[in-house]
Amino acid sequence: MALHQQYALVRSEAGFNLEQQSQELGALHPRQLRIKVKAASLNYRDLLTFNDPAGSKDGLVPLSDAAGEVVEIGSKVRKWKIGDRVSPGFFPAWTDGAFSQSHLSNALGGGQTDGVLSEFITADEAAVVAIPDHLGFHEAAALPCAGVTAWHALFERGKIQPEQTLLVQGTGGVALLGLQLATAIGARVIVISSSDEKLARAKALGAWQTINYKSQPDWDQVALELTDDRGVDHILELGGPSTYDRSIAAIAPGGQIAQIGVLSGFGSRPDMTPLQFKNAAVNGICVGSVAHYANLNRFLRKRRIHPVIDADIPFDNAGTAYEMLRSAGHFGKITISVG
Ligand SMILES: NC(=O)c1ccc[n+]([C@@H]2O[C@H](COP(=O)([O-])OP(=O)(O)OC[C@H]3O[C@@H](n4cnc5c(N)ncnc54)[C@H](OP(=O)(O)O)[C@@H]3O)[C@@H](O)[C@H]2O)c1
Structure with a gap:
């Protein structure tokens, strides 16, 4: 052998x-x-x-x-x-x-x-x-984990549209794939990061707006201001307990939070009540299927995304x-x- x-x-x-x-x-x-x-x-x-x-x-x-x-x-x-x-x-x-x-x-x-x-x-x-x-x-x-997760959240479940807004947390794998996929259809993407240098790179990649969540910990309020107090239509929720509540505050009426990450740990109980007054949804996302992966690759091929x-x-x-x-x-x- x-x-x-x-x-x-x-x-x-x-x-x-x-x-x-x-x-x-x-x-x-x-x-x-x-x-x-x-x-x-x-x-x-x-x-x-x-x-x-x-x-x-x-x-x-x-x-x-x-x-x-x-x-x-x-x-x-x-x-x-x-x-x-x-x-x-x-x-x-x-x-x-x-x-x-x-x-x-x-x-x-x-x-x-x-x-x-x-x-x-x-x-x-x-x-x-x-x-x-x-x-x-x-x-x-x-692609198999980060790319498929972002694709599943935004396109298979979220049905994101070109005129909509998206907020992604950090500049790791899921966040940047989310940024690239959404900007490819003309959606406007807000990126939050701990680093101004990374935010400049996100901007070069097509981010519509950027927020440093260290110097502006109330990034949810900034996101509301950037969207004329309406909120964002989609959020890739990656932070976990340290970001739940702000994501719920920043989501727009009818918006969708993709519950994906645990960067600040597991557990804690967000107050979900505000979601009912916005008719907003939380979609639990667990990576995706092989068929989702094939759909992602078709999209990447067509849009020449790297x-x-x-x-x-x-x-x-x-x-x-x-x-x-x-x-x-x-x-x-x-x-x-x-x-
Ligand atoms: N549910 C699922 O199917 C699924 C699939 C994939 C990933 N995930 C989860 O999603 C999260 C991201 O995964 P990944 O592989 O993309 O991570 P990654 O590449 O390691 O990215 C981590 C980045 O997130 C940012 N970050 C760290 N703590 C943060 C916080 N408290 N608030 C906001 N941003 C923070 C930092 O970026 P900056 O330096 O720019 O701030 C960090 O570099 C992880 O929790 C992972 O377990 C879940």
């Missing part, structure tokens, strides 16, 4: 350690593909997994997001051929239709389900999408990518070159 390199989260008394290991390539099932991974990317969720050794198995292969090339196909695979450029969905079993909570335990790179920080991975033929021709492997690897990559780290230095994400200095996505 051929050997390949992969990373695993190995338990110690201090918590998880990220360790590179040699692993045998397993046999392929008839409907599976073997993918040579070219690039992977990190999401905030990968820090949550790393920091919670009790929540995942010892030896878990981390990360959910990868892009690569098909190098072997099972005997019954019809949809793909060797050489195809593909990327697996975050929930391999949620191919289309309604979400089932049973998919939660199958998300790549968490719990008991191995992820993609590996030279080779296998995937069911129904669980992968084609990479748009205009995207490199690193750009494609930026996700923003802040840094690309060599496979052998994967720990550096974790450090960068942890320090939160990034703008957009951090990717890892594999192989």
Whole structure:
């Protein structure tokens, strides 16, 4: 059996350690593909997994997001051929239709389900999408979690329209993909960030207005002023307890808050009452299906959108990518070159 390199989260008394290991390539099932991974990317969720050794198995292969090339196909695979450029969905079993909570335990790179920080991975033929021709492997690897989440929130659920406004929190993966997708249809996007330098970059990327949430902690009031006291039509709620109440204050009548993030932690109870006086909604968003991913890629291809990559780290230095994400200095996505 051929050997390949992969990373695993190995338990110690201090918590998880990220360790590179040699692993045998397993046999392929008839409907599976073997993918040579070219690039992977990190999401905030990968820090949550790393920091919670009790929540995942010892030896878990981390990360959910990868892009690569098909190098072997099972005997019954019809949809793909060797050489195809593909990327697996975050929930391999949620191919289309309604979400089932049973998919939660199958998300790549968490719990008991191995992820993609590996030279080779296998995937069911129904669980992968084609990479748009205009995207490199690193750009494609930026999409399965952050891109699909922003797409699902804004287009599949939120049905965002060109004349509407959107507010995104921070300048990480989900926020910037949200900014890029919404500006592509002509929506006006407000970006809030802790950094003026990042806000200048967001402006260059097409942000309509920017607010520094450190120097202007009452960013909800600023958002109301910017929208003539009406509020914003859509919010990608990424902050969690530190931002709930301000998101509810800043949402417009009939608006939609996409409940996505936990950047300031879990828990706390926002006062939802103001939502009823605005006929506003909260949509819980849990990444998205493989079909959502395919829809996102069609949109990106048509609009020639390239996700923003802040840094690309060599496979052998994967720990550096974790450090960068942890320090939160990034703008957009951090990717890892594999192989
Ligand atoms: N529900 C889902 O399916 C789903 C999917 C993807 C992500 N998420 C969640 O969404 C959040 C963002 O994920 P990500 O991968 O895009 O993160 P990321 O790339 O690590 O971005 C984090 C950025 O958010 C900003 N930030 C940090 N704390 C903040 C706060 N209290 N208020 C506002 N902004 C803050 C910072 O940007 P600045 O330096 O510019 O301020 C930071 O760099 C995470 O909580 C993640 O777990 C959920």
